[in-house]
Amino acid sequence: MTKVTLLALDTSTEACSVALLHNGEKTYLYEVAERTHTKRILPMVEQLLSQSGISLKQIDALAFGRGPGSFTGVRVGAGITQGLALGADLPVIAVSDLLAMAQAAFELQGKTNIATAIDARMNEVYFAQFCHQQTSVGMQWQEIVKEQVCSPEQAIAQLDKAAFRVGTGWAAYAQFAQQELIGSEIILPDARFMLDIALTNWQQGKSISALEIEPVYLRNEVTWQKLPGKG
Numbered sequence: 001m002t003k004v005t006l007l008a009l010d011t012s013t014e015a016c017s018v019a020l021l022h023n024g025e026k027t028y029l030y031e032v033a034e035r036t037h038t039k040r041i042l043p044m045v046e047q048l049l050s051q052s053g054i055s056l057k058q059i060d061a062l063a064f065g066r067g068p069g070s071f072t073g074v075r076v077g078a079g080i081t082q083g084l085a086l087g088a089d090l091p092v093i094a095v096s097d098l099l100a101m102a103q104a105a106f107e108l109q110g111k112t113n114i115a116t117a118i119d120a121r122m123n124e125v126y127f128a129q130f131c132h133q134q135t136s137v138g139m140q141w142q143e144i145v146k147e148q149v150c151s152p153e154q155a156i157a158q159l160d161k162a163a164f165r166v167g168t169g170w171a172a173y174a175q176f177a178q179q180e181l182i183g184s185e186i187i188l189p190d191a192r193f194m195l196d197i198a199l200t201n202w203q204q205g206k207s208i209s210a211l212e213i214e215p216v217y218l219r220n221e222v223t224w225q226k227l228p229g230k231g
Contacts, residue, residue: 006198007059008191009045011037011077012069012097013118013168018044019192021199022052028192037076045084056088061207063198065189066094067216068126068147069118078215085210093198093207096216097189098147101166102130104186104193113144115159117169117176117183120149125169126218127155141197149218152176 006021014034018041020027029048033040049056064081067074085092102114112132117125129145145158152175161181170176170183201207 004060004199004202005054005058006061006063006093006195006202007045007049007056008063008065008095008194008198009041009077009081010065010097010100010189010191010194011041011080012065012067012073013188014070014073015188015190016040016044017189017191018048019190019195020048020052021195022054026192026195027052028190030190030192032188037073041076041080056084056090059088059090061091061093061198061202063093063095063191063194063201064213065097065100065191065194066214067097068120068149068218069097069189071217074215074217078213082210082213085213090210091207092210092213093201094213094216095194095197095201096128096147098126098128098167099130099141099197100189100191100194101186102132102141103197104190105164105166105184106132107193107196108186109164109184111164113160113163115145115163115165117155117165117167119168119172120218123173124149124151125155125167125172127158127169129158129160129163140200147216147218156181 008019016033017030098116105111115129128147152173165183166186
């Protein structure tokens with residue numbers, strides 16, 4: 001089977017990252033670049049492609065962190081991905097940032113039952129729980145607790161306390177410390193852990209067009225404005 005080339009990027013939190021799957025190998029760049037995502041993300045994409053000796057038009061699909069995360073960060077990632085995909089006529093794969101952190105725990109530490117919480121400010125977290133388990137089509141991630149924005153107390157009420165915990169949320173609020181719910185060193189999303197998720201989606205035909213990109217903010221009052229003239 002022909003090897004797939006995928007490019008992933010993420011700017012949904014204070015971390016800024018890009019990753020490339022090419023010829024079966026992964027390369028990536030990651031840095032904490034709060035408030036400078038718009039300046040850093042495209043040079044990072046160009047650097048990674050240049051290092052691998054390929055152009056954007058040789059990519060099979062673009063993956064991006066579709067949120068949840070900071071409003072500005074999610075919006076930047078979606079907008080940059082939309083622009084790149086439209087310019088190179090590429091399909092897009094949207095990846096949950098919460099799931100990407102679960103994937104990091106799986107790849108780095110072999111964890112299969114993972115609770116993710118990103119600090120959403122205003123005494124809330126973006127929260128979900130995932131389990132990597134056998135399904136009719138092989139090993140897949142299953143969403144055990146649906147992605148949501150909620151208070152620490154609401155997260156605690158839904159949490160399987162045996163779950164491995166990742167994300168900034170666990171250290172952000174005293175309620176978690178009182179319950180002895182401590183997170184791991186995996187605290188921010190990273191595009192390299194989106195690659196395997198994106199590859200599975202690609203193999204299953206789960207991609208969208210650039211015009212179908214919809215960032216996930218979870219907060220109802222936040223709306224996504226599409227590119228001018230695109231509906």
